[in-house]
Amino acid sequence: MPSYNDLRPAADHAKKDYALVFPEMTVPEKKRTLENLLILRAGLDEKIAAKKTDRSLLIASWNIKEFGHTSQRLPEAFFYIAEIISRFDLVVVQELKRGLQDLYKLMELLGDDWSYLINDITEGDSGNSERGAYLYNRKRIQFAGLAGEIVLWDELTAGSSIRQLKRTPYLTGFRSGWKTFSLVNVHLHPGDGDDDIEYRKEEVTLLLKALAVKTAAGTLWNKNIIAAGDFNFYRGADKDDPTVETIAAAGFHEVESLRDVDTNASGTQVYDRLFLNSNEYFKVAVDPAGQPNGGVFPIFDYVYRHGQESRYREFMKRHYTGGQDLDAPGKLAGYYKHPWRKNQMSDHFPIWFELIVDSADDFLEQKLSSY
Numbered sequence: 001m002p003s004y005n006d007l008r009p010a011a012d013h014a015k016k017d018y019a020l021v022f023p024e025m026t027v028p029e030k031k032r033t034l035e036n037l038l039i040l041r042a043g044l045d046e047k048i049a050a051k052k053t054d055r056s057l058l059i060a061s062w063n064i065k066e067f068g069h070t071s072q073r074l075p076e077a078f079f080y081i082a083e084i085i086s087r088f089d090l091v092v093v094q095e096l097k098r099g100l101q102d103l104y105k106l107m108e109l110l111g112d113d114w115s116y117l118i119n120d121i122t123e124g125d126s127g128n129s130e131r132g133a134y135l136y137n138r139k140r141i142q143f144a145g146l147a148g149e150i151v152l153w154d155e156l157t158a159g160s161s162i163r164q165l166k167r168t169p170y171l172t173g174f175r176s177g178w179k180t181f182s183l184v185n186v187h188l189h190p191g192d193g194d195d196d197i198e199y200r201k202e203e204v205t206l207l208l209k210a211l212a213v214k215t216a217a218g219t220l221w222n223k224n225i226i227a228a229g230d231f232n233f234y235r236g237a238d239k240d241d242p243t244v245e246t247i248a249a250a251g252f253h254e255v256e257s258l259r260d261v262d263t264n265a266s267g268t269q270v271y272d273r274l275f276l277n278s279n280e281y282f283k284v285a286v287d288p289a290g291q292p293n294g295g296v297f298p299i300f301d302y303v304y305r306h307g308q309e310s311r312y313r314e315f316m317k318r319h320y321t322g323g324q325d326l327d328a329p330g331k332l333a334g335y336y337k338h339p340w341r342k343n344q345m346s347d348h349f350p351i352w353f354e355l356i357v358d359s360a361d362d363f364l365e366q367k368l369s370s371y
Contacts, residue, residue, distance in 0.1 A: 001083075002079065002086050003110075005018040006020050006079075007033055007034055009030075021109060022075035025075050032076065032311065033075075033076040033079050036080065037083060039302050040080055040084070040302045047297050048087045048088075048295075051140070054358055057141060057354070058353075059091075059092070059226070060350050061094075061273075061350070062346065063229070063271075064095055064346045064348075065342060067102050068096055068097035069129075071319070072344065074315060074344060077344040077345060078106060080303045081345065082109040082110050084299070085110065088352060089141050090141050090183075092185050092229060093133040093185075094187040094230045096130065096131050100118075103116065106135075107135075114135060114137055115143070116134065116136070118133045119131050127168075130167055131170075132167075132170035134170075134174075141176045143175075146171065146173030147171070149168040150171050152206055156209055156213070157206060165203050165206070166188075166203070167187040169207060172185070173221050176357045177358050178357070179224070179357040181225065181226060182225050183226045183228060184228070185229050186207070186228065186229035187232075188200050188204070188231050188232045192239065197234070200231075200233075224277070224279075226274065227273075228274050229273070230271055231271060231272070233269070234269055252277050255276070256291070257293065258294055258351055262296070264347060264348055264349070265299070265347045265349060271348060272296075272348055272351045280366070282356075283356055292353065297352070303345065304344055304345065308336075309337075313332060316335060316336060
């Protein structure tokens with residue numbers, strides 16, 4: 001679990017000098033954070049599978065809005081983000097910005113068991129000063145030595161209008177138990193116009209080609225690959241459905257329990273995706289009902305909930321630049337729902353699945369049957 005030292009009352013600090021990440025938090029802020037953490041933890045217990053010691057991993061992907069850029073994020077939001085992340089073993093993060101101060105605060109809350117890997121930002125307007133990150137629990141999973149960006153080359157892009165993906169995919173290898181696998185952190189071009197959809201399709205086509213070449217050449221370190229992140233896909237045969245079919249045709253299967261489930265906070269699109277090239281020893285765990293174990297965690301059912309805007313009136317007014325009267329009927333509630341609470345947490349929800357890492361029984365049974 002994350003560190004809660006900042007939320008201790010003054011009497012605790014009089015007995016021991018606890019290290020603090022947010023020493024400026026007031027008593028009302030601490031009490032509100034503690035109350036919300038209890039609600040959030042109950043929600044995580046209900047929605048997220050329990051961690052199993054050695055047999056499986058909980059892997060998540062989360063676009064955390066402008067992490068390291070926005071100045072609106074309150075200290076309490078870091079506790080909620082840390083609480084969510086700590087429920088998984090490995091989290092693939094998109095939209096980590098140029099500044100790393102938010103990441104450092106988050107890592108202090110997560111504690112010594114957690115580590116991170118990041119790539120450099122993609123420079124230029126197209127890259128939006130973003131980088132990818134992997135946050136992982138070192139007691140559950142280990143970095144396996146592979147880390148780099150997937151850079152396209154001339155022969156691959158011949159005949160294409162694209163030379164590089166706008167945000168360079170971040171490829172990293174991990175090991176847990178006897179399983180090794182590679183993760184590709186993806187954040188594709190946004191937008192739902194015809195040109196945007198065509199551009200995104202070309203990004204996916206080139207990425208799949210690059211992965212196929214590298215897999216065949218043995219330069220990906222292993223053939224177990226998970227592609228995770230914010231694909232910015234829109235539903236529809238005239239939108240991104242054909243591109244999803246292209247990914248499936250290349251041998252990558254979407255986690256079934258995430259198929260067609262809204263992942264943005266507005267509840268309108270399936271932007272965030274998890275694909276893996278599953279095989280007999282690299283597959284998704286199933287729940288007690290026999291369904292693939294995974295899902296979307298709806299943050300705002302538990303923190304920054306509907307109808308709580310009055311709690312945050314002071315903070316919203318402090319950062320508001322919209323020029324309207326927030327005390328006018330409906331204005332505060334509207335601004336709270338969008339964009340203020342999304343700036344606190346994200347405009348995307350975390351997605352996750354359970355990966356089997358101990359396939360010993362399957363392996364032994366298969367070898368026994370071969371005699």
